[in-house]
Amino acid sequence: MFPPELDYVRARSLDEAIGVLASREDAVPIAGGQSLVPLLKLRAVSPGLLVDIRGLKGLGGVDVGGPIRIGALATHGDIEGHAELRARCPVMAEAASKIADVQVRSFGTVGGSLAHADPLADWPPVLMALDAEVHVHGPSGSRAIPMGDFVRGPYTTALERGELVTGIVVRDCPRGAAYLKYAYRHGDFAVVAVAAALRADGGHVSEARLAAIGVADRPLRLGQAEARLAGVPVSEDAFADAAEAAARSVSPPDDHRASSGYRRALLATLVKRALRAAAGR
Amino acid sequence: MRLVGRPIPRVEDARILRGRATYLDDIEPPGTLHAGFVRSPYPHARVLRVDMSDALSDPRVIAGYTSLPGPPMAPGGKVRFQGEAVAMLVAVDRYALADALERVVVDYEPLPHVVDPAKALEEGAPLLHEENGSNVAHTARYGSPDAAGAAAPRVLEGELRVQRVVPAAMEPRGVVAAYDGHTLTVWSSTQVPYDVRKEVAGALGLPLSRVRAVQPDVGGAFGSKLIVYPEEVWVAAAAYLLGRPVKWVATRSEDFRATTHGRDMGLAFRVGFDGSGRVRSLWGRITCDVGAYHWGEGLSDIAARMLTGPYDIREAGVEVVDVYTNKTPLGAYRGAGRPEATFFVERIMDMVADELGLDPVEVRRANLVRGLPYTNPFGMTYDTGDYTGTLEAALSRLGYYELLRWADEEWARGRLVGVGLSIYVEVTTFGFETAIVRAEPDGSFTVVTGTTPHGQGVATGIAQIVADELEVPLESVRVVWGDTALVQDGIGTMGSRSITAGGSAALLAARRLREGLKAAAEQLLGSPVQYSGGRFWGPNGEAQIGDVVRAIYRGRASGPLEAYEVYNARSTYPFGVHVAVVEVDPETGHVRPVLYRSYDDAGEIVNPLLAEGQIHGGVLQGVGQALYEEAVYDGEGNLITANLALYGVPTFAEAPRYEVRFAERPHRSEHPTGTKGVGEIGAIAATPAVVRAVEHAVRRVRPGARATSTPLTPEKVWMMLRP
Incomplete structure (x- = not known):
């Protein structure tokens, strides 16, 4: 270098x-x-x-005592390999395991990934589906930013000058959550990926949160698809309906990696598969 | 026990696998300066002015050049591809160099450019080389001119395309040169140190005796390092002029643009056949996009002359058009013309079978060459083999029909898998090769091979051959290469020729040395002697081979201590059958290579372990060609797949399971080793097999689907699957 x-x-x-x-x-x-x-x-x-900042004390680690707290300096590998976290919130370990390769996971940190805000980074859709908070600290003190408000655009976040991500907090990790990533090769950035979190009550969807990357210049919460799922019976039909709504709600980019139409089709497939996987957990 | 034929692990492993190899970037004589290049961001532009004054004002910058002995920079005042060198700077370290390169101001006048070979042939297209009058770099015709209009019961016409790929050797190119006032030493990550020496000496007007070229350990080449690049000459010239060592190592992004690309050929064809699938005629026109300069001469000619493959198609004709475009120049890449020919003819065989509703194997069987040697319509003489017999053996050893049945069962269970078969004949080996076998004073032997191995394990194979010939243990034979101070001439490792040409040269040198030592032993022992297992014996006593060698070294017997052999090797033709199995995700179009089986008659196999490794690597490159890789240029002439993050080289994780077999009773070549070469087989056979496997799967969903170009990206497969 x-x-x-x-x-x-x-x-x-x-x-x-x-x-x-x-x-x-x-x-x-x-x-x-x-x-x-x-x-x-x-x-x-x-x-x-x-x-x-790598050597800073108190910014690493994973704490699952109360709400799940993950320090900004925790590596993807720390998250992937944390047995209690895997038991409590398996989708996070699943997502971590799909990031790049072992070398990258051993060095790359969750805080760094969030602050860099690559439009194809894996954490934002997962943390959006989990309604996580990003905790930051800066010259004027500490604040918590909902994950959905954190990414403002490609490589652009809500961080103010001098602010650092200190950690993330997940207060609610449904068991029924899944992260489906489609990449051309193992370890590649996603073409499209979808995170789903699903709760059911008496066979009906009581809560559904969906987020995706690869279909816009930033991670997207799939509100229209979520709306289609509200209160409906958990079924393949419902998933297909949500998938179709998701596909209709986006205008994906068109580039040499994938056309807009292909990305839209991938989104529908992945929404369906993510919901199916979430429902099966 | 003979060593040839045994799966001996590479003797090179201890160094390579433990990180003890010396690659180009590990070489840095004291006082080394660092060279770097200002490269054009434009695909086509006139260079109006190069202002290096700001860069040269930095005391860390030693020199800047817009011309040096050797090829001209920006010839004719133009750059013709993105990444073409415009100027060279030399600085005290790489930091200073990188800073200085950004401070060189170049005034370009962008010119209209063309990256599509069809557009480059149109009237009024921007001309890359005005003096050439058109963008046609080369044309040729082979075979019968009447094939285009030949009558046949059925005729099929179409177009096929093999995309441009980046060889992407793990080690980028690089060169170090140092001049000590008498000898100019040039270390280069190359396949051709002899050519580097000749070009450098020629450019500087030095006798060959004052230039030494060294090929250190090379981290892959695949044909992309078998020409002498301008940078190699320029860096050597700068070291000579400055009197200080100069080093240049390409960055990955630089290597992607400044090292030759491969393939990039299209075929328009017309095939005539009858209802049984017998092909009556084949006409084709190969259009090859050679990029900005014609560095890869002969690639399309080889593709043309192998276009009928292993099939006996008497009425065949091919036209070749090489076209200049504003892209990185094309060069050899593992297989160099044969992968393209094999893809074309195997696609055509599959299409003929599909047109007739016949088993693709049946169509191939009906057309296979019977009786060798066989001279194809383009003058290539396939030497030995039994193509129909080998096909039958392959079908059974590879379990081809069992795999087809299994694919049916999987489909019934809802899993979409495809099975594809390809047959190839390919041409390997050409030219002379050199070897020196030298007896060391302790009775061990050093072999200097003129080949230039770079990871293949050639040294192990040659050691096996020589140890067998001398009847000494493998440990007694050391093989060295890649230094013109050791061996002055040779060709190098390319075209699957190293064991056949280089191994035969070494074998013959060893044989001659053994005969010479035998004569010396007879002097010593005073009687005729016999030799075996390192020992001479006769009625008066015996002598170990080491005793005889020492006697010669000390003047107590006269005889040779080394033998220098030059072997001229005619081409030879491996043949084989490969089967690929893939799984297709019908919703995403994603293709996963699952299983790959091969059955090759490549003559004698010196080392089945290393031969199998060659098949694995070649197959994965063929898989990359079929599914993952493509050098993509946008409309502005930018290479947008410009590094390994953006360009999809398949990795271990994408590799299928390999099941490699070689013919139990191979057909030997005429060469002393009996070998035919295995280095490029995988890259030649895999692409059509994988493409057919994908098509086989897709046709369950869309019966008429047809794959005519590579790579079959997931999106392309998804499109094929759509109603």
Whole structure:
């Protein structure tokens, strides 16, 4: 890697990191480096200062004691391999296992992935379907941002200057949740992926949350499909109906990886499969 | 016990697998400077001005060049593909270099460009080489000109296409050069050190004796490193002019644009046949998109001359048109013309079968060449084999009809799987090759091969051959290569020729050395002697081979200590049958390669373990061609699949299960090794087998579906599955 000359500082505390990031416009945080380093290699970005937050205490770990709390510095591999989390919220382990490859999962962090906001990142749809909160800390203190409000566009988030993601909180992880990712090769970015969370009461859907990537320039909550599921009997017909509604509700991008029409068809298939998988759990 | 024929693990493994290999980027003489290139962002532009003054104002930047001995940069003042070099900078380190490259200002006048070969042939298309008068780089005709209009009971016409791919060797290209005031040493990640030496010496006006070319360990090439690239000469020239070592290693993105691409051929065909599937005539026109420069000469000619494949089609004619476009130049890529020919003829055989509602195997059987040697309509003489017999053996060993029945059962259970078969004959081996076998003072032997292996395990195979010939243990034979200080001439590893041409040269050298040592033993022992297992004996006593060698080294006997052999190898023709099984997701169009079986008559197999490895690797590249890979240019002439994140090389996770077999009673080539070569078989046979497997699956859902171009991306398969 031969980036332009840059400074590097290893932050000793969260406040120090935030202080530096807030004071220098050309400073960027680095944790696992799985998105930033490739960009530096390509000279697609040229920050003046890297603020290494990887060693910060208290920002890692997975806590399933009460609400599920996952530190920003937890790696995808930490999430994938956490036995209690897997028991409590299997969809998170499932999603983690579908990110890239072992090397990337060993370094890449959930906080870094969220802050980078690649439109095809795997966490946003999962966390949207789980109604998670993103906890951030910055010069003016801490706040929690609903996952649905966090991503504002491609590589754009609700983070203010100097703010860092500190963790995510999942208060409600239904057992019936699934993440279906369609990629051309193992470890590729998704073409289209769908996260579904489903609850049933007496054979009827009591709650359905769906989110997708690959069908817009950012992760999307599939509200119209969710609406079709409200109160209806859990059935293949209902899933097909929701899938059709989902497909109708989007205007997917058209590029060399996949046409708009193909993405729409994939969305319908994946919504159906995700709901089926969720209902089977 | 003979070593040839045994599955001996690579002797190279200890170094390669433990990270002890020395690749190009591991070489850095003290004081090395780093070179880099300013490359065109445009597919076609006039270079009006190159201003390096800002870059050169940085004291870390040593030199900047817009011309150097060797090929011209931006010849005729134009760049013709995105990534073509415009200027070269030399700096003290790679950081300084990367900064400086961004500070070179180039004024371009963008010119109209063309990336579609059909458009490039139209009247008024932008011309890449004005002096050429058109974008036609080369034309040729083979076979019968009457084939186009030949009468037949049934006629089918169509077009087929094999896409452009990126060879994507794990190690990108690179070169290091150092001049010590007398000798210019050039290390290059290449398949052709002899050519590098000749080109560099020629460009600098140096005698060959003052230029040494070294091929260090090379992390893959697949044909993409068998030409001498301009960068190799320029970097060597800069080292010579500056008197300091200079190094250049391509970045991955740079390598994707500046190293040759492969395939990219289309075929328009007309096939005449009768109701039994016997093909009466075949006419084709191959259009090959050679990119901006004609570096890959002969690729489409090989494809044309192998177009009838293993089938006896007497009335056949082919026209070839190579077309310039504003893309990276085309070059050899594993199989180099034979994968394209095999894809074309195997697709045609499947289409004829489908037209007639016949078993594709039946149609092939009706057309297979009977009786070898056989000279095809384009003058290629297939040497040995029994194609019909091998087909029957293959069908049974590969369980082809059992797989078809199993696919039916799976479909009845709702699982969509497809089975595809391909047959190929291919041509390997050409030209001379060199070998030196040298006796070391302790009675061990060093073999210098003129071939240039880069991961295949050729050194192991040659050691087996030489150890057998000398009747010594494998451990007594060491094989070295890739340095013009060791062997001055050769061709190299390409075209599946290394064991056949290089192994035969080594075998003959070993035989000659053994005979010379025998004569020396007779002097020492004072009687005629016999030799076996490393020992000479006669009525007066015996001597170990090491004793005889030492006696020669010390002047107590006269005889040779080494033998230099040049072997001229005529082409030879492997034949085989491959079967692919895929599973298709009918809703997404996703194709998963499940199983791959092969049965090859490739002559003698020196090392079945390494031969099987060659099949695995070749097949996966054929799978990539069939399903995953494509070098995509957008309308602006940008290569948009410009690195490994955007370009789909299949990985271990996409690989099918392999079941590789070789013919139990192979047909030997005429060469001393009896081998025919295995390096490219997989890449040749796999693509049509996989494509047919996909089509076989899809036709259950859409009976008329037909696959005519690769890659069969999920979206394309999804389209085929739609009503």
